[in-house]
Amino acid sequence: MYDAIVIGARCAGSPVGMLLARRGHRVLVVDRATFPSDTVSTHYIQQRGLARLAAWGLLDELVATGVPAIKHMTVSYRDIVIAGFADAINGIDVTYAPRRTVLDQILVNGARAAGAEVREGFAVRELIFEDGKVVGIRGAAADGEVREEHARIVIGADGRNSFVADAVGAQRYHEVPAECFVYYSYFSGLRTDFHSRIGVGEQIGIWPTHDDRTLVAVMRKAEAMPEFRADVEGNFHAIARAIVPEFAEELATHGKREDRFHPMRYPDNYYRQSYGPGWALVGDAGYHKDPLTGLGISDAFEYAQLLADRVHDGLSGDVPMADALAEYQRERDAKSHSSFEFTCSISTLELTPQLHAVFRALGGDARYAKDFFAMIGGGMTGEEFFAPERMAKLLGASA
Template sequence: MFDAIVVGARCAGAPTAMLLARAGHRVLLLDKGAFGSDTLSTHLIHQPGIATLARWNLLDTLRATGCPPLDRVSYEVADIRLEGCARGVEGQRAAYAPRRHVLDAVLVEAAIAAGAEYREKCQVTGLLYDDTGRVVGVEGRHGGQPFSERAHLVVGADGMRSTVAGLVEAPYTVEDPRLTCAYYTYFTGVPATLELHERAGAWVAAVATHDDATLLLAYFPQSRFDEVRADAYGAYLEQIRTTAPGLYERLDGREPVERLRGTGDQRNYFRQASGPGWVLIGDSGHHKDSITARGISDAFIQVESFVKHAGPVLGSNPERLDVALDEFAKDRDNTLTAGYEATLGVAQLEPHEQRLSLLRAVQQDAELTSIYFDTVAGIGSAGALYTPKLLALL
């Protein structure tokens, strides 16, 4: 019997398995995909997530893969241009945008090194229950054969379309409409660090990643999804041309090095985080529009909170575990609600005059610019920006 079975071996599941195994727990890590496979993701990790990787002693491993640091940010909207760098957190001032097949492999290898048992290409199809209705394991198929395994806790870390969440019928506690659709691909010969471009109805980003490639993303209002996907690449290029003309000129007719990928299914929600014998971590329990690139960092935050609360009582009596899971759920919602609401605001794609006036004041001062980029990265609160210096400029 395992202490925990973790379903999903990416940014939420793999580090959950790693930290539990490091604490001495017997952990089974399952994933429906193959080791080192890619996934639909824009993969920018802001400084709080990078600081977490450093705490886990994985940042040097990530750097060794050749992923470039993003230590300079530019942001353009209307007549405003901000350029600088966040002040950072725990000594980490740079963001990184590792390809997911690289990052996820680093995390899975760390979980295995910590002692977790890992099974790839493993499909969970059901849960096991005891006589009280408590979840006590999983069943599914692996290598063409049925299997079942038992555990004190089943962790659903299997993404927005979570099988575990569906099987336990975890209700939504907060749900908002989809706001944007997004398309992205990769180009070489278009150097960038981290560039953000905004106008009404549009958001474009350029982000340096592995192999001297640049990730180029274009966001559209969700209301345009059917129109955009009818000619996705044409709409994508036009969004770049009209929102970031300088970036479009640097493309200079280059062809992407990979196919265009996109989604019109950027859901915004919190689900019930836990129940008897189960818990949801990462996108399975909370998802928001990718426009603010908070997903990976927020997954790491949830992992650490879960392990802090549940790790010490995992394997003890179920009542103590349930109390710990309730505390994790409260912590998750308290920690992530402000960022969720801020993301919904950005995803409206409507830069209003009050915010533009604020940004015009911010661009006059390098320190204020750094504080602003802190808020973009999810460091501290927006209130930190309202210093006497800013108030004097407004």
């Protein structure tokens, strides 16, 4: 009998397993994947997320892998360009975009080092219920052997198509349809900083990553996918030319594509009911938003910490488990609300008139641009950044 079983061992699952094991609980983490392995995701991490890794003692290991430091960011909307970088956020004055093959392995190692049992190549097929409460899992190892395990709580950290959510019938709320699709790949021969640039109905993201590669991603509105697919390479370069011509030139002359294109039609934005008798959800399983603002990994870390703290309260008997889990969901929703709204709004690739005026003003104001990058990096909430009195000052100064 375990105290907790965690299904999924990536950005949300391994940290939850690690944190519970560090508090002395008996933890099993399972994943049908084996590690190191990749997953469909670009991988810019906010300074807020890096600060979590530092607090957990895992950041030095990541930096030692040679992931390039990003110290300058350019965000643009059509002709408005906002460039700069945030002041240090919780002591973190750089950011990184590590390959998931590297990051997820560090997280899995962290869970193991904390004393959690991590079972790779193990696919969960069923939840075990007793009197309406989840009490365990049934699944198969890579060799086909079926195993049953029991725990006081089963945590679904199993991503946006969460098996656990389906098995317990967890309902979605606050759903916002996705707007875009993405194609991304890895290139050698380029020297760039971080770029997130929005053109007319399309976007390009550029991040330096491991092994002297640059991750280049283009996004377009979903209805353009069939047309894009007809000539992926040509359309990929055409979007770069339309939005950042100088980069497009470098891409065409010096960039060598080192990987296939990874496509995805973005899943919808949503929150999900994230707890019930004997179960909880964390990471994308419980709350998912468009990748445009690069929140997913850092949110997975932040709410893994929050869930581990609340589950510890429940397991130790300090607070009834149901109350502890309700508090987890309440706090997660309250904390993430403004960034969720901002993400849904900007992922239309069409700024509202108010946001357009704010971007225009930011383009000419280095001090406020720093604060904007603090919001992007997770050092300031949307409520703080967009506070009416601050916006009045910014817009007044630019009038």
